[in-house]
Amino acid sequence: HKTQVAIMGAGPAGLMLSHLLYRAGIDSTVVEIRSREAISHTVRAGILEAGSVDLLVGSGVDNVLRKGHEHEGTEFRVNGEGHRIDFKGLTGQSVWLYPQNDVFDDLAAQREADGGDVRYSCSETQVSDLLGRPKVQFKDAEGQEWEIEAEMLVGADGSRSHCRVQIPEAERTWYFNEYPFAWFGILTEAPRSAPELIYANSAHGFALISQRTDTMQRMYFQCDPKTNPADWTEEQIWEQLRLRVNGNGFELKEGPVIDKVVLPFRSFVHTPMRYGNLFLAGDAAHTVPPTGAKGLNLALHDVRLLFESLDSYFKTGSSALIDTYSERALDRVWKAQYFSYWMTTLLHTVPTEENHAFFRSRQLGELRSLLESEHGRAYIAECYTGWQGK
């Protein structure tokens, strides 16, 4: 079997790329080891930058406009006191609350409707010939063996990418940062507690009050990375969230907890994002800590650049754009790495910090100087909404 572009990974990055290539008349095959149901049911982040919404809607995948919610601002709550960041007023931009699961479902349905070649539930995947005509070998869901030969190979296969590790060590650099905490994430059957998201900094640690639907909400609180979610009762979870968020007449709306998960924190970048005819996109090349919800947005930005590069290569034969893909993608990757790291440091408490009293008071000073300044709030808004036009 031959195709122009073989894509490893049918998450939002792989499917978005396959969909854009299809619209440009370029053939692709997507190979994925997880089942469609497993991807659809993995709870991920929920905020799309305007640029991500434009990419989806511009390519005809526009459920987000009907099912999503536009958010023109967010609240930073510091020791129980709320400060609104007015994205729209400060930068003219907004973001959309639309869960990654729905982005996946929309793209998967669109690829299916367009007759796209997407193989879920594959096993024994192997990629080779990265410097020539790349080959992908795998067994499909029925156990049948396949070999696909492609002109270009894309690794959109997530933070534990198999493609990435095929690149010789001497040809790549890995950048890491670890953090001394994680997030405890829940889904709860409750109405919204507030019209917008709340990022809460408190002496008890960070909490984030996000949303899903009228009757389902997503919340997170900072925890020890060794936490086992099964050890936590509903009452213990709500106690932590109340401590960090309630106060000054504000109370969270509580309900049954129907999903519990502990999310590790890590910053990771693989450079360059290309080796021969292999191109990396999304989590396969970089992981950000979740604060600020940059992961999916960054993946979709990679895909936009990679699509333009491959389209130009297939239409004109010029490798000018594919040759600069990595450099152009990394420009935004490092801005997002910086912002995710900074939001994390700004909002979390660091229990192990040696000079803890200094760290906490300095952090509150940083928050006051940002939130009291229109320039400070505008700066947060500009980064959060995705550096539009930059």
Ligand code: DHB
């Ligand atoms: C969500 C996750 C984030 O990391 C964030 O910064 C905002 C929202 C979410 O899951 O809704």
